[in-house]
Amino acid sequence: MSSTFHRTDVAIIGAGPVGLFAIFECGMLKMRCHVVDALDMVGGQCTALYPEKPIYDIPGHPSIDAADLIDRLAEQAAPFAPTYHLGQQVEKLERTHEGRWQLTTSVGTVIDAQAVVVAAGVGAFGPNRPPLDGLAAYEGTSVFYMVRRKQDFAGKRVVIAGGGDSAVDWTLSLADIAERVYVIHRRPKFRAAPESVARMDALVRAGKVEMVVPYQLSGLEGADGQLTGVRVATLDGQEKTLPADALLAFFGLSMNLGPIADWGLNLDRNHIHVLPPSCATSAPGVFAIGDIASYPGKLKLILCGFAEAAQAAHAIHPLVHPGEALHFEYSTSKGVPGAA
Known part of the structure; x- marks a missing residue:
């Protein structure tokens, strides 16, 4: 045996x-x-x-x-x-x-x-990864698909991408400790608990969260695994860059x-x-x-x-x-x- x-x-x-x-x-x-x-x-x-x-x-x-x-x-x-x-x-x-x-x-x-x-x-x-060039170079250092310790994002400029519960919940959790929180979504409507969405909208009105709608991720900027910016674009081609230290991509599992x-x-x-x-x-x-x-x-x-x-x-x-x-x-x- x-x-x-x-x-x-x-x-x-x-x-x-x-x-x-x-x-x-x-x-x-x-x-x-x-x-x-x-x-x-x-x-x-x-x-x-x-x-x-x-x-x-x-x-x-x-x-x-x-x-x-x-x-x-x-x-x-x-x-x-x-x-x-x-x-x-x-x-x-x-x-x-x-x-x-x-x-x-x-x-x-x-x-x-x-x-x-x-x-x-x-x-x-496993996470559904966004189709971005050079993504792997930033994973685990400044691109994340989950949050283990929210304190890791204290004082940072955080871009959150997604329209479900995870995106909304972490927006609520990080708004008070991050330097800035941007939320990217392709449309104004979120697939999350209505009460949570209402709380997020209140943070937007208070200036603690910036809503980036209707945009999608289009590229990453930075070096040596550290982000400096996240590029976003609308469906008709309008682009802009958000200053960022971290990207949280919540596109499901x-x-x-x-x-x-x-x-x-x-x-x-x-x-x-x-x-x-x-x-x-x-x-x-x-x-x-x-x-x-x-x-x-x-x-x-x-x-x-x-x-x-x-x-x-x-x-x-x-x-x-x-x-x-x-x-x-x-x-x-x-x-x-x-x-x-």
Whole structure:
């Protein structure tokens, strides 16, 4: 047996917020978990893309930064001693002769589990890059597709390109600390929460944000990876240059399910179709929760993913503990390991 072989009750693919909560739900039902994620940290998009972005629809938290949410979820899962396999991708998912599942990762880790929970979010993701000459020379130094620390942009001239929630949200967050914020969009209408757009409009009227509409990115100016200006143009060819130290380009993410697409699951437009009561997929013993799961009436909200984690855990229990009656108990009466 290889030293990288592990046997467990449940293997969870994805260490984002929903995957982390699945550890807790499985743990409350006395099921051990191993968790695999391609990122070298837990948290998924919350950690990789917007750790300092506030989230407003988590019950009990009027506002909580994404990174803080992940910290709390990891703390909540900790009493159940999950084993994390980070920085590796599940490449194979195969049924064993015992009727269990065997996962093999990109670094050779093998996990044998009774059940599998796919909480892979949108799968592998990467930014949609604007088609600008010389773009690569500035990436990571003055051109960014995500904000890890908003303080990195304090006192800088920041150009934000895009018309969705990310562009508007970071405009609101950076307006008070950046020297100047420019927002580039090809039309006056934004695809973002109306309340956020209204707050951005107020900043424009107050002179804290300059709206550059209707313009699109057309070029970059600078040297040695450091921007000095961003060129923009209208569709009829009018051009101008905005003085800039940094460009934040928010044109969405390109999604790739990767090996998941080859596992024989019932895919529906790059999502896995599941049965709502249990989140079961077309493969016995494999469940999908969170953004990757699809069913009629599905809402892509973290809080819905939390509920799906509970549903999947209860559906898995008879597979891990056959013949054992499951008497539902509230956590207030049951408690958690190590709690007083």
